[in-house]
Amino acid sequence: DGGITQSPKYLFRKEGQNVTLSCEQNLNHDAMYWYRQDPGQGLRLIYYSQIVNDFQKGDIAEGYSVSREKKESFPLTVTSAQKNPTAFYLCGSSGAGSTNEKLFFGSGTQLSVL
């Protein structure tokens, strides 16, 4: 079944702790994205990657880090430097061919602070 898998669905972070959100896609897409969604607000771009081993900061990258060691995977780490991490995090991907320029999303991870 092709798609984007995000895990876990719910995640809790203690103060001072780093946590990592997983995102895996089997759509053979080149580009992957991380967005943050707060209630009543649009999606804000955290990081994106167009190719393996390369990524760029989005509008709100402070307090976050990513890696892109494999085409299929784009994990997001929320560091202790992110002081307001409670939000719904969405991973997306877009690719080449007939689906180019179309952005698809996973099911999201809700991160809360304990």
Place this chain on the structure above:
Amino acid sequence: QKEVEQDPGPLSVPEGAIVSLNCTYSNSAFQYFMWYRQYSRKGPELLMYTYSSGNKEDGRFTAQVDKSSKYISLFIRDSQPSDSATYLCAMSQNGQNFVFGPGTRLSVLP
């Protein structure tokens, strides 16, 4: 002025009504336009995709793009309670950097 504006609603309509959802934007370079449906605490689902201007129809959904007015619309015919969700518009200049509206919350009442 925000790059993409969208009335947040909530918008309540009776079942069977025609729903009109709209976004305006300021960047005339946008070429790719999308509408997403998002149920509560779920990932957005791509509903409609349009390149440049014109109309596109898919079942009960019609997307319109008017680049001269910098205005896009999504129409839902014969609305159903299952259409109750938040609808996000998104657009892109180059097919890589996407800008989203804040979303319109729709309730279709049985």
